[in-house]
Amino acid sequence: MTTTPPTGSDRVARALERYRDVLGAISDAAAAQEARRELPYAHVRELAARGFGALRLPEELGGAGLSPSEFSRVLVGLGTADSNYVQLFRSHFIYVEALLTAPASAQRDRWIGEVAKGALLGGAATERGATNSDRFSTSVTTAPDGRRLLNGTKFYSTGSLYADWVATIAEDESSGEVVHVVVRSGAEGVDLLDDWDGFGQRLTASGTSRFTDVEIESDWQLPETIALDSYATSWAQQFHLAALAGIARDAHRRVTGYVRERRRYFSQGRGELPKDDPVVQAVIGETSSAAYLAETLTEQIGAELDGLFDAIITRTVSPELEDHIELQVYRAQYLVVRAVLDATTRLFDVGGASALSGAQGWDRFWRNARTLASHNPIPYRLTALGDYELNGRSPFRAWFSGTDLSKRTAA
Known part of the structure; x- marks a missing residue:
């Protein structure tokens, strides 16, 4: 009897199902925990104990064998539950990725073994x-x-x-x-x-x-051969894209559910119920479109990272490929940031003052999106894109201008 190997969609679905109950608990607690500034130690440790931090490791090394694009889809699911989690795991996965792309060594294998057992790295x-x-x-x-x-x-x-x-x-x-x-x-x-x-x-x-x-x-200590290079910069930005996509998806889900159940209408409204009001429908259309754009671009960048990862593993990576990925990330960041910030501002228009209730906690969508967008201000991304298009200047080389990367070693 032959067994059909799982596809990427199967692996993603399996991973999301594995954490479905934890993600549900995270989502249910998100607004209240943020309002109280209650750090979610228990949920983070539960995810770690169930192997979340090892999802990128090959199955033979104790992981789930997810590719960068598959893992990106899982990150969007995590960000839909609460975008804080995507960011708090970011440093861990940057270092995991650096271990995966480093040459084989006893030191590397030891760290991978720790990750497989549930250890988390912070930065x-x-x-x-x-x-x-x-x-x-x-x-x-x-x-x-x-x-x-x-x-x-x-x-x-x-x-x-x-x-x-x-x-x-x-x-x-x-x-x-x-x-x-x-x-x-x-x-x-x-x-x-x-x-x-x-x-x-x-x-x-x-x-x-x-x-x-x-x-x-x-x-x-980390292997001396560990590299935090152009792949790491693109990979790091993917976490922000996934978190923004999760914010957009969750905001759309919550505001849509709110409107469906809402009975009070605006005095100027054009529908008997809010869900029949074209103005409200337009807001829902905007949040839907923002979620679609953010998730689609995150998946597209994930596919690009698949190719870059493979090139690094096979030692065929080139400066041209590094620049291509970096430029694609910058373009995606501009579009995603603009769409998600606009949508998370506009969503309040579905309910007037009642949409501002602290119990709803919708303000966190814009606040979190604005915070993520501020990590790498969009004007600098646009300038880098323009400089490349006009002058051919490498965005990755510009990123590290003035820094001697060769001096960065393991302790």
Whole structure:
């Protein structure tokens, strides 16, 4: 008897079904948890325990074998439940992707094994007030007894409060090199704060990480061959696209359900019930279109990332392919951001003042979308696109201008 191998759609459906109950619980709690700023530790750990963090690993390595495009569809499902989760898992999957594209080594296999068992990686790379250079105030020093110690402060440490390990970047004082360092989130001297004060994406724990004489475990560092290159930049932006697509889908779902059940109508309304009013119908049409556009472009970028991932694995990647993907991401970001921000502003027009109820929590859709859009301001994306079209300047090379990537190594 022969068995037909599962298709990409089958794998996606299987993954979504595996987490259906957790995603439902996340969706039900989303508005209230954000209003109370209640960090969803239990739901994050439940997802991790069920292998969510390993979805990109091949099946033979303990994962689900999802391709980038398949995983992107799962991310949209997660973002539909609550966009905070897509962002808080972002650093974890950036590092997982870097491990998958790194050459085979015992160190790489050890980390992949940890991910397969449910371990989560958080990130803490950015420093407040930092300029566009390869210099960091966070440092690695060698104590008289030979121990290597990490000291410094990082901000925008998205997801680290939920993680088992925190990956950061520091300057090695002995060599002057910029190094990648991984420490246990619960290690002595690690202080992770939930002091992110932005008005959106409040549950991502994107706050301060302080490292005070944290001992660096030499056995638990990333492979020296790990690369955070053009693939990582495109992959990182895919999480924002997926989160925005999830916001649009959830906003459309909730506002449509609200209108269907609503009986009170506007005095100027043109229908006996709101659902029959052409003005209200137009708003629903706009949210529907925004969700469609965002999800379609996210899937399209996912397919592009499939090709880039395969080229990296087969060592056939070229600067032309890197630029092509980066440009496609920029174009998608402009269209998705504009559509989702417009739709999440307009959705309030279906219900007048009652649509502003805190119990509905619809303000979070715009706040979260605006926050995601601010990570990489659209004017810079448009400028990069124009510069490329007019002058042929590589967007990826421009991204890292002034930074010596060759100096970035593992600790």
